[in-house]
Amino acid sequence: xxxxxxxxxxxxxxxFIISIVLIFLAxxxxxGLEISLERLSKAPQxxxxxxxxxxxxxxxxxxxxxxxxxxxxxxxxAWTGTVIGAIFSFPIAFISAKNTxxxxxxxxxxxxxxxxxxxSQFMKQIxxxxxxxxxxxxxxxxxxxxxxxxxxxxLAIGIHSIGTLGKLSSEVIEGIxxxxxxxxxxxxxxxxNELIFGVxxxxxxxxxxxxxxxxxxxxxxxxxxxxxxxxxxxxELINQLRFRAFDRAGTVLVATIILVxxxxxxxxxxxxxxxxxxSVTVEQN
Amino acid sequence: MNKLSTKIPKKPYxxxxxxxxxxxxxxxxxxxxxxxxxxxxxxxTNLDNRHIxxxxxxxxxxxxxxxxxALPLIETIQIAILASLIGCFVALPISFFASKTxxxxxxxxxxxxxxxxxxxxxxxxxxxxxxxxxxSQGPFAGVLALTMFSLAIMGKLLSETIDAxxxxxxxxxxxxxxxxxxxxFSSALPQVMPNFIAYFLYIFELCIRASxxxxxxxxxxxxxIIETQxxxxxxxxxxxxxxxxxxxxxVIEQVSVYVRRKVL
Amino acid sequence: xxxxxxxxxxxxxxxxxxxxxxxxxxxGEFLIIVGLSGAGKSTLLRxxxxxxxxxxxxxxxxxxxxxxxxxxxxxxxRSRIGMIFQTFNLVNRTSVLKNVLTxxxxxxxxxxxxxxxxxxxxxxxxxxxxxxxxxxxxxxVRASNLSGGQQQRVGIARALAQQPTVMLxxxxxxxxxxxxxxxxxxxxxxxxxxxxxxxIVNLHFLDLAKEFGERLIGLKDGELVYDGKISDVTDKxxxxxxxxxIKSSDFIGDDE
Numbered sequence: 001x002x003x004x005x006x007x008x009x010x011x012x013x014x015x016f017i018i019s020i021v022l023i024f025l026a027x028x029x030x031x032g033l034e035i036s037l038e039r040l041s042k043a044p045q046x047x048x049x050x051x052x053x054x055x056x057x058x059x060x061x062x063x064x065x066x067x068x069x070x071x072x073x074x075x076x077x078a079w080t081g082t083v084i085g086a087i088f089s090f091p092i093a094f095i096s097a098k099n100t101x102x103x104x105x106x107x108x109x110x111x112x113x114x115x116x117x118x119x120s121q122f123m124k125q126i127x128x129x130x131x132x133x134x135x136x137x138x139x140x141x142x143x144x145x146x147x148x149x150x151x152x153x154x155l156a157i158g159i160h161s162i163g164t165l166g167k168l169s170s171e172v173i174e175g176i177x178x179x180x181x182x183x184x185x186x187x188x189x190x191x192x193n194e195l196i197f198g199v200x201x202x203x204x205x206x207x208x209x210x211x212x213x214x215x216x217x218x219x220x221x222x223x224x225x226x227x228x229x230x231x232x233x234x235x236e237l238i239n240q241l242r243f244r245a246f247d248r249a250g251t252v253l254v255a256t257i258i259l260v261x262x263x264x265x266x267x268x269x270x271x272x273x274x275x276x277x278x279s280v281t282v283e284q285n
Numbered sequence: 286m287n288k289l290s291t292k293i294p295k296k297p298y299x300x301x302x303x304x305x306x307x308x309x310x311x312x313x314x315x316x317x318x319x320x321x322x323x324x325x326x327x328x329x330t331n332l333d334n335r336h337i338x339x340x341x342x343x344x345x346x347x348x349x350x351x352x353x354x355a356l357p358l359i360e361t362i363q364i365a366i367l368a369s370l371i372g373c374f375v376a377l378p379i380s381f382f383a384s385k386t387x388x389x390x391x392x393x394x395x396x397x398x399x400x401x402x403x404x405x406x407x408x409x410x411x412x413x414x415x416x417x418x419x420x421s422q423g424p425f426a427g428v429l430a431l432t433m434f435s436l437a438i439m440g441k442l443l444s445e446t447i448d449a450x451x452x453x454x455x456x457x458x459x460x461x462x463x464x465x466x467x468x469x470f471s472s473a474l475p476q477v478m479p480n481f482i483a484y485f486l487y488i489f490e491l492c493i494r495a496s497x498x499x500x501x502x503x504x505x506x507x508x509x510i511i512e513t514q515x516x517x518x519x520x521x522x523x524x525x526x527x528x529x530x531x532x533x534x535x536v537i538e539q540v541s542v543y544v545r546r547k548v549l
Numbered sequence: 550x551x552x553x554x555x556x557x558x559x560x561x562x563x564x565x566x567x568x569x570x571x572x573x574x575x576x577g578e579f580l581i582i583v584g585l586s587g588a589g590k591s592t593l594l595r596x597x598x599x600x601x602x603x604x605x606x607x608x609x610x611x612x613x614x615x616x617x618x619x620x621x622x623x624x625x626x627r628s629r630i631g632m633i634f635q636t637f638n639l640v641n642r643t644s645v646l647k648n649v650l651t652x653x654x655x656x657x658x659x660x661x662x663x664x665x666x667x668x669x670x671x672x673x674x675x676x677x678x679x680x681x682x683x684x685x686x687x688x689x690v691r692a693s694n695l696s697g698g699q700q701q702r703v704g705i706a707r708a709l710a711q712q713p714t715v716m717l718x719x720x721x722x723x724x725x726x727x728x729x730x731x732x733x734x735x736x737x738x739x740x741x742x743x744x745x746x747x748x749i750v751n752l753h754f755l756d757l758a759k760e761f762g763e764r765l766i767g768l769k770d771g772e773l774v775y776d777g778k779i780s781d782v783t784d785k786x787x788x789x790x791x792x793x794x795i796k797s798s799d800f801i802g803d804d805e
Contacts, residue, residue, distance in 0.1 A: 022370065025366050025370075026366065026367060026370050028363070028366075029362075029363035029364070029366040029367045030363075030367060032359065032360065032363045033360065033363050033364065033367065033424040033425065033428065033505070035367065035424070035425055035428060039425065043420065043425075043429055046419045046420050047416070047419055047429070049419065050415060050416075050418060050419035072320075073320070075317075076316075076317035076318075076320045076321055077317075077321065079313065079314065079317045080314070080317045080318050080321055083314050083317075132531065132534075134494060134498070136498050136501075137527070140511075140515060140523075141338055141342070141520075143515075144334065144337050144338050144518060145331050145332065145334050145335050145337070145338055146328065146331050147331060149322065150320070150321040150322060151321055151322065151323060151328075154321050220406075220408040221408070223408050223411070224408045224409070224410040224411070224498075227410055227414070227501065227502060228501065231321075234410065234411075237411060237414055238414055238502065241414050241415075241417075241418045244418075246418075249418075253407070253411070253415075256406070256407070256408075256411070257403070257406045257407065260406040261402075261406055264406070
């Protein structure tokens with residue numbers, strides 16, 4: 001009878017090592033933070049106490065008058081920030097994408113061959129740097145300059161969005177099919193013809209869906225920025241919690257959840273429709 | 286050469302949604318912009334104030350930072366480790382319940398899926414504030430908050446991955462008479478393992494960043510220090526901290542990329 | 550008339566795609582080029598409209614020299630040369646009509662074309678081109694919703710909309726089934742005969758070459774190894790061009 005093949009030792013050892021490392025990390029962290037299993041087991045109970053304190057939520061006119069406008073403020077901040085992000089990231093994406101970037105030729109006498117500097121090389125780095133700073137940090141830095149209020153939040157979200165949308169959009173542009181571009185070139189079209197009739201139709205659906213997704217994320221970010229005073233509903237939540245007005249805190253939470261859920265649903269549906277494209281048209285057969 | 290023998294087909298009208306939608310979007314943008322209250326004059330004068338921030342920002346106090354933030358930074362990392370581990374592993378079973386592919390029961394499916402959708406709507410900082418209120422300040426609140434955070438993200442990512450797996454092996458396993466539990470373990474879990482690991486690393490990175498932020502509301506880690514220094518406009522102390530955090534994030538990103546490549 | 554004078558093309562990696570090619574193509578000819586992949590067929594086609602520049606030698610198209618033409622002149626030359634591709638190269642999410650209209654870009658102002666306000670005359674030319682390939686009824690259908698054969702016909706219509714004097718076809722039927730391939734080849738032949746457009750077709754199916762060709766060019770390793778009437782071609786000639794025995798994959802066959 002043939003020998004039953006042995007399970008490769010390497011695989012098992014790697015899995016073993018990884019598990020040991022993870023367990024070690026967990027124990028190290030838990031002891032460092034003084035979190036025992038006992039404490040952990042108490043957590044659900046404490047959380048339940050909190051949740052029951054939140055409910056019933058405060059639906060008084062006074063509470064609603066305070067909270068609802070703030071909820072909408074978060075919406076405005078998220079929307080404006082996303083619009084800023086979309087508008088500026090669009091041209092930046094084209095400059096950052098390898099296949100549509102601008103280039104400068106270095107004259108021949110400096111180097112032996114023709115050397116080109118492509119805008120995509122440094123634009124991408126700039127975008128990476130902008131992306132690295134979370135919205136909260138940006139808001140942090142802007143706060144002393146632009147003061148408390150919605151403007152700071154909008155700026156922070158807007159600039160961060162330019163970074164992420166710029167990177168994502170440039171990747172979409174780099175991933176297109178170059179065939180249609182060749183066809184346009186072959187028929188005598190110019191570079192701008194190639195861009196408008198070849199690149200744009202291919203990238204727009206995906207890029208717009210990225211804008212919508214960004215809006216969903218920015219909504220959550222804008223809710224949070226209120227905590228440091230950059231506008232929106234976060235401020236309300238932390239205030240109510242500090243004053244231990246848990247029923248009102250519950251109102252804030254519920255209002256935020258409703259807003260986020262509704263926007264998520266609409267935006268999600270829109271995104272799916274855009275990616276799918278218009279349903280099969282009138283002419284069939 | 287002018288007359289066509291076949292009839293030109295009718296040009297389809299674009300759906301009225303576009304005609305409604307575009308101006309609505311523009312109006313709403315204008316409206317939101319106004320509501321935010323952008324005052325150009327005020328903005329300009331404020332811009333002159335930038336030196337309050339930029340001067341100290343570029344004058345980092347390294348030694349102070351190393352002395353006072355080394356431990357809190359470790360605390361931040363520990364919070365992220367615990368939270369991502371617990372959150373992701375708890376998310377495993379929930380994700381399988383939240384996917385039609387592996388959960389034939391409509392009730393538990395709806396329950397789990399709605400649960401995941403609901404907790405996704407709450408931003409990480411809100412979790413932080415809630416748990417600080419529940420279990421008082423400190424890293425414990427941070428761990429709990431980020432556990433929910435990790436749960437939410439892993440839940441969504443993993444359940445969507447499970448939705449997309451090949452149901453073939455599952456059918457085959459059921460055909461041999463194994464229970465639902467056994468089927469999931471033997472046929473579904475191995476299929477999503479690589480994804481799980483990739484998501485876990487991604488979520489761990491997110492947790493590190495979130496852990497810093499959670500400190501703002503008192504949930505432990507280096508965030509609290511950043512907040513106190515910010516109030517006193519000590520950006521000269523904040524900038525080295527940011528650099529440390531960036532360094533940590535980059536290191537973890539590299540490790541994560543390396544591990545992901547090895548696994549996938 | 551198209552004339553290749555000692556044309557050589559060497560790609561940056563060192564690959565010699567064409568070696569010292571000499572060829573003359575008269576107006577209105579229907580020319581088929583055969584050869585293995587990498588023999589230089591695509592390169593030859595692309596030096597005709599300057600998508601690839603000869604490293605040595607000269608290509609003359611209707612009296613103009615490709616290597617000596619500036620950007621504007623190249624665009625003019627290209628606008629008179631229509632090209633269709635193996636992968637059709639249509640813009641998938643756009644309608645058939647919009648795809649065909651891109652063939653009119655050279656004569657419409659940038660602003661009008663970008664905004665989509667095409668002059669009626671150009672629209673009429675587009676409709677007429679669609680009618681010539683019998684696909685006018687699909688004018689507003691999304692390009693990706695069509696079958697392969699239909700898409701290639703749209704490609705032909707797009708080229709026709711340029712009102713070209715030359716038609717280049719780079720493996721136009723390589724991704725199509727036998728029946729559809731013959732339909733497409735028939736259209737190419739019809740256009741050549743009815744409108745007198747000089748047509749150059751790259752093929753790798755030998756039976757199609759025999760069915761539709763008039764003059765046959767064989768390329769091997771970048772060199773011209775055969776030039777003659779299709780009626781004179783023997784199997785031995787094909788073997789010579791391919792440098793190996795003929796295989797069944799060299800024939801498209803019939804659709805049984």
